[in-house]
Amino acid sequence: MESSAATLALPRVYPATPSAPSRNNVNYHFWPCKRRNSQPTRLHCNKMFVPGFGEASPEAKAAKNLHNFFTFVAVKIVAAQLESYNPEAYEELMEFLDRNSLNDGDKFCASMFRESSRHKNLALRIMEVRSAYCKNDFEWDNLKRLAMKMVTDSNTRLMREYVLEISHE
């Protein structure tokens, strides 16, 4: 993989072998940009430059996506809770879902707030659940583990499929 990438004569802003970063460099700080701002003379940033996010960071963009996802999950949770115990509220929620997109979680909650007094209570419940889910239930370590595994597995699979394909030609 290294030799293939090298043929493109790419600038070596990052070591080509991800599994062996330069940890032996004592000046290597993992999150230096944010933690070291009180000691600017010791600032060392070995991170890859990620353009195109304006003032926001990739982390902020990913958090925004997760935020909408948590609203989606909260709606699922509340719907499941209501289905057996409060069919009337469940119907109201489903009917509202048909008319409003869940792509923007905050916009969804804001519209629900203004729909009726019953919907307001439903929106409050969804907001309460998304907060509890994000803070207590969502398995953050598992997300990290799964995402890392997914990248490794996908890279292996893509290369294997390609090699198999050209070896059968």
Next chain:
Amino acid sequence: MESSAATLALPRVYPATPSAPSRNNVNYHFWPCKRRNSQPTRLHCNKMFVPGFGEASPEAKAAKNLHNFFTFVAVKIVAAQLESYNPEAYEELMEFLDRNSLNDGDKFCASMFRESSRHKNLALRIMEVRSAYCKNDFEWDNLKRLAMKMVTDSNTRLMREYVLEISHE
């Protein structure tokens, strides 16, 4: 918020106050569903039931989204690296981006692999960078912190806006 939610007579499958979960319960296990499968008799799951994900978990779905996001970030990084040092490869990447969607990162890489021998090297570089970015550069703790802050801030803002709106009517 608690009293408002309570008027809907929702089943109490989860404590209504997210900031004070039942930590004093010694049988409370945070990730019981996956870690305790070798000791089924000690299984206690206080988590909210999240329906609608089939066999996948919400974490797996979120990881899949992040996986595509990492491919997007890797393309941005590689493009920025190429722009000054290898304008020809940069042009090829941009031209390929115009024709192929980045929504599905793996599909994007698979197509790039088969485009030409130069594109294959580009795809290998993108796959290498997304792996390094996910494992070394992406600030996972920061993501968690930002997502939690976003939920709290959004909930406060939505309620404040609504209260201001009805108090001005």
